[in-house]
Amino acid sequence: MSSVFHLGLDKEMLQGANVAIVPGDPERVKRIAELMDNPTPLASTREFTSYLGFLDGKPVVICSTGIGGPSTSIAVEELAQLGVNTFLRVGTTGAIQDYVNVGDVIVTSGSVRLDGASQHFAPLEFPAVADFACTTALVNAANDLGHQPHVGVTASSDTFYPGQERYDTVSGRVTRRFQGSMKEWQEMGVLNYEMESATLLTQCASQKLYAGCVAGVIVNRTQQEIPDEATMKATETSAVSIVVEAARRMVAES
Numbered sequence: 205m206s207s208v209f210h211l212g213l214d215k216e217m218l219q220g221a222n223v224a225i226v227p228g229d230p231e232r233v234k235r236i237a238e239l240m241d242n243p244t245p246l247a248s249t250r251e252f253t254s255y256l257g258f259l260d261g262k263p264v265v266i267c268s269t270g271i272g273g274p275s276t277s278i279a280v281e282e283l284a285q286l287g288v289n290t291f292l293r294v295g296t297t298g299a300i301q302d303y304v305n306v307g308d309v310i311v312t313s314g315s316v317r318l319d320g321a322s323q324h325f326a327p328l329e330f331p332a333v334a335d336f337a338c339t340t341a342l343v344n345a346a347n348d349l350g351h352q353p354h355v356g357v358t359a360s361s362d363t364f365y366p367g368q369e370r371y372d373t374v375s376g377r378v379t380r381r382f383q384g385s386m387k388e389w390q391e392m393g394v395l396n397y398e399m400e401s402a403t404l405l406t407q408c409a410s411q412k413l414y415a416g417c418v419a420g421v422i423v424n425r426t427q428q429e430i431p432d433e434a435t436m437k438a439t440e441t442s443a444v445s446i447v448v449e450a451a452r453r454m455v456a457e458s
């Protein structure tokens with residue numbers, strides 16, 4: 205059976221999975237799979253590490269996207285070529301509203317398209333909007349696990365530094381386009397920054413694929429820039445447990 209270009213996967217390996225969990229970090233893949241039945245490593249190429257696991261007897265593929273839109277678009281495209289139609293991203297994030305605490309979880313309803321890759325799928329007028337069923341599954345899973353997620357708009361940037369208006373860089377400056385941008389997003393009620401949802405949501409919404417996104421807050425940009433290691437792990441664990449429960453709901457519906 206022929207493999208797709210990058211992921212090192214073929215249809216047979218996915219055993220008919222149509223739901224995927226897509227974290228950014230390859231290291232997160234095994235931890236997610238181990239919350240499922242019969243976790244099995246599939247492939248590891250570049251930033252794309254993949255496992256198969258089972259929820260209530262149904263296969264779910266877990267595949268990392270790496271950081272940013274371009275590699276995310278490849279993971280989504282190639283998984284879709286293999287029959288996946290539902291994508292749940294689980295990530296880490298920096299909150300920008302002062303009422304969002306480190307350790308909280310955020311479910312993205314739509315993203316500000318501060319990326320480039322999403323424009324290769326649809327013009328900027330097209331919204332980076334999450335699928336309603338995926339979002340509902342993530343919110344219900346979070347509630348059932350005792351979390352009260354923030355639900356709202358995410359700023360999704362190609363760059364971690366200038367696009368998220370960080371000045372702790374070599375140059376100590378960001379381009380005019382992003383100067384004052386964090387304050388502007390705050391005033392518009394944007395909850396957080398991350399780097400993949402704009403591509404993921406636009407790519408899926410414009411191609412009859414379904415996507416949702418949950419992220420654990422590891423820093424609050426109104427308070428600190430560098431996350432604390434222990435808090436980071438605990439926050440990631442919350443987001444991971446939520447996405448697995450949401451995937452269980454999505455496979456039950458598929």
Ligand SMILES: O=P(O)(O)O[C@H]1O[C@H](CO)[C@@H](O)[C@H]1O
Nearest residue numbers: 228229271295296398399400
């Ligand atoms: O934790 P992940 O899923 O990688 O997500 C966030 O962390 C990375 C930046 O540190 C970006 O990928 C961002 O979106």
Ligand SMILES: O=c1cc[nH]c(=O)[nH]1
Nearest residue numbers: 296297298397398399
């Ligand atoms: O501030 C943050 C934290 C995690 N990921 C991001 O993209 N930004």
